[in-house]
Amino acid sequence: MTNALPPVLGSLSFGFYPRPLAVTAGPVSIETLPDLDKAVADVVGDEGVERDWIYPPLQEVRNLGGGISTRPYPSRIFGLPKTHRIAHSAPNSTDHLIFHIWVLSFFTGMRLTSTEAGFLDATPIKPGKLVDFVLLRGGVPKAVELAEAFWVKHRADPRRAHIVAAAIHALFLGQNPVALQYERFLSLYTAFDACFALAQGMHKPRGRITHSGRVAWMCGLFGMPIPAWADPNIPSGPEIASLRNETVHEALFMGEPLGFAIHGVGSSGNLTLEMGALVCRLIVALLGASASTYVRTPGNTRQRQGLDLG
Structure with a gap:
């Protein structure tokens, strides 16, 4: 796990994203947590990685004799290090920030989450694997602005x-x-x-x-x-x-x-x-x-x- 920055009101740490991000778009900002390089190296070197996807680790269970054995199947839900933090100057709720993380997931083409175990079955460790587009002019800041505009427009529903x-x-x-x-x-x-x-x-x-x-x-x-x-x-x-x-x-x-x-x-x-x-x-x-x-x-x-x- 990376060394988390001190908690800030209206912010969430999330991951896993393998590249630095420094974004300010209206009331939203995104920064990279310390030790990104180490977090990336740990994930890339994991034995569960194959062809730019990471799979959940095998489960270890304690048997009746007190020893540890490994089940022949993994836990389907697993976690990855937090690598970034998103903050909003005046969020309506935690759901507001979670929505931004979901939309950022989409536009980066890889699953991002603020939860401890937010990955199911397999997830890519490189951007762009889950979509068929590449962001052009404006890139991530424009995507953040789009997400914020959607939230503001539809916050009544x-x-x-x-x-x-x-x-x-x-x-x-x-x-x-x-x-x-x-x-x-x-x-x-x-x-x-x-x-x-x-x-x-x-x-x-x-x-x-x-x-x-x-x-x-x-x-x-x-x-x-x-x-x-x-x-x-x-x-x-x-x-x-x-x-x-x-x-x-x-x-x-x-x-x-x-x-x-x-x-x-x-x-x-x-x-x-x-x-x-x-x-x-x-x-x-x-x-x-x-x-x-x-x-x-x-x-x-x-x-x-x-x-x-x-």
């Missing part, structure tokens, strides 16, 4: 900030490198549902929108191209809705029990990759940057896009 955090978390869960495809699909579909809940609260639709039309409605809302798998106008209906219904209601994925079949065999498509890319664009738009050209860039490629927040 704090549930909206919680839904933003939920959508980001579901997006991150959908990137878990050891998850099966149906698990990634369900996490990302849940992220769509969170985005829809937020979108319909902020932009009232004229009538009820079923699951089959939700993704297309959100795409239309922000001028995004509708992916073929979400097009409600094809005769059989959008593929994503059919997959969701079969998976949730019948415990089948691609016609087989969960985990025994995958989507896209023999094709060049990658459904979960495209779903994750679209969720990224929806979150950017819903946070208030819908005018960014990134929002309307294609999401059917592994190419990283530039994101200019203005």
Whole structure:
């Protein structure tokens, strides 16, 4: 663990972020805690690191004879060192700062948390692993300003900030490198549902929108191209809705029990990759940057896009 700076009213220590940050954006400031280099070295050198992801350590348990043994499976929830501190000159609550950390997580492309054990199953130790964009002009300060503007605009309905955090978390869960495809699909579909809940609260639709039309409605809302798998106008209906219904209601994925079949065999498509890319664009738009050209860039490629927040 790093040496924490003295507590300050209206501040939270968080991590893990492997680079220095010194940001002042309106009432919000972010600083790097002491011993960042040591914290990074400890995490990078951990035996649980593989391909820029860190996994939870194996559990040690005391047996009846008083000895220590290791279980053959890890605890799914684990912690990492705190590396930075965020402060606000006049926060409405601790939730205000936690919301900023969630949004900063999204724009840095890696999970950040102020809790002692805020990581589930696996988390990247390098920025940018969980999103398909790179911040351009203004970078992190602009992202902080965007988060603060969203909070101020919607503070009368704090549930909206919680839904933003939920959508980001579901997006991150959908990137878990050891998850099966149906698990990634369900996490990302849940992220769509969170985005829809937020979108319909902020932009009232004229009538009820079923699951089959939700993704297309959100795409239309922000001028995004509708992916073929979400097009409600094809005769059989959008593929994503059919997959969701079969998976949730019948415990089948691609016609087989969960985990025994995958989507896209023999094709060049990658459904979960495209779903994750679209969720990224929806979150950017819903946070208030819908005018960014990134929002309307294609999401059917592994190419990283530039994101200019203005």
